Amino acid sequence: MSIGIIGSGAIGTAFARTLARAGIAATISNSRGPDSLKELVHELGPSIKAGTREQAARADIVFVAVNWSKLAEALAALPDWDGRIVIDANNPIEAPLFKPADLRGRVSSEVFGEFVAGARVVKAFNHLRAEILAGDPKEKGGRRVLFYSGDDKAAKAEVAALIDRIGFVGIDLGSLAIGGKLAQFPGGPLPNQNLIKID
Numbered sequence: 001m002s003i004g005i006i007g008s009g010a011i012g013t014a015f016a017r018t019l020a021r022a023g024i025a026a027t028i029s030n031s032r033g034p035d036s037l038k039e040l041v042h043e044l045g046p047s048i049k050a051g052t053r054e055q056a057a058r059a060d061i062v063f064v065a066v067n068w069s070k071l072a073e074a075l076a077a078l079p080d081w082d083g084r085i086v087i088d089a090n091n092p093i094e095a096p097l098f099k100p101a102d103l104r105g106r107v108s109s110e111v112f113g114e115f116v117a118g119a120r121v122v123k124a125f126n127h128l129r130a131e132i133l134a135g136d137p138k139e140k141g142g143r144r145v146l147f148y149s150g151d152d153k154a155a156k157a158e159v160a161a162l163i164d165r166i167g168f169v170g171i172d173l174g175s176l177a178i179g180g181k182l183a184q185f186p187g188g189p190l191p192n193q194n195l196i197k198i199d
């Protein structure tokens with residue numbers, strides 16, 4: 001399974017760091033192009049390569065962590081998604097105003113899904129602050145919990161396997177309509193719950 005990352009800010013980098021720690025290969029991208037990522041990939045280590053947005057988007061699993069208002073542009077004019085897995089790590093709110101986006105009553109991942117029509121969307125990696133996500137998932141005799149939700153069982157199983165490989169414990173919250181809502185920030189009860197499952 002190849003992995004691409006669109007967005008190299010706080011969350012894209014935190015995710016890349018968890019992959020690098022486990023020696024998992026990925027291509028990371030941003031709006032400024034691979035040259036702007038030289039220092040970051042050097043720091044992350046040999047498994048993480050810098051690429052274009054298009055290169056990252058061709059992977060089997062594409063992790064998206066972009067400011068809410070920039071998602072449409074970041075996901076425009078990319079190759080057909082064709083059933084590939086897209087991880088939605090985004091929250092519908094952003095600096096500097098921190099005013100929640102108007103979702104017209106919908107779950108944010110359902111709105112996100114319109115930017116990646118034809119992809120199998122799994123909501124995950126959005127409920128913890130970047131510095132916690134980037135840190136060691138092993139703590140106090142247990143492993144940090146990550147929630148995930150989605151409407152495609154096989155896609156969720158792939159993301160669950162990845163969560164396990166990078167050392168976290170995954171908890172399936174169900175469909176996007178149900179799980180996405182529980183993990184949604186702002187509004188859901190799960191964001192910022194930094195939970196450890198004792199093994």
Ligand SMILES: NC(=O)c1ccc[n+]([C@@H]2O[C@H](COP(=O)([O-])OP(=O)(O)OC[C@H]3O[C@@H](n4cnc5c(N)ncnc54)[C@H](OP(=O)(O)O)[C@@H]3O)[C@@H](O)[C@H]2O)c1
Nearest residue numbers: 007008009010011030031032065066070074090091129130
């Ligand atoms: N920060 C957190 O603790 C946290 C926690 C959970 C979820 N989230 C969510 O994760 C998402 C990203 O947050 P963040 O804190 O990582 O934001 P960030 O640090 O501001 O990084 C945003 C990234 O998006 C990239 N980007 C913007 N427009 C793009 C485009 N057209 N094409 C490709 N890349 C583009 C930026 O590229 P450049 O680097 O080239 O500008 C940047 O790398 C947001 O939806 C946020 O709500 C954040």
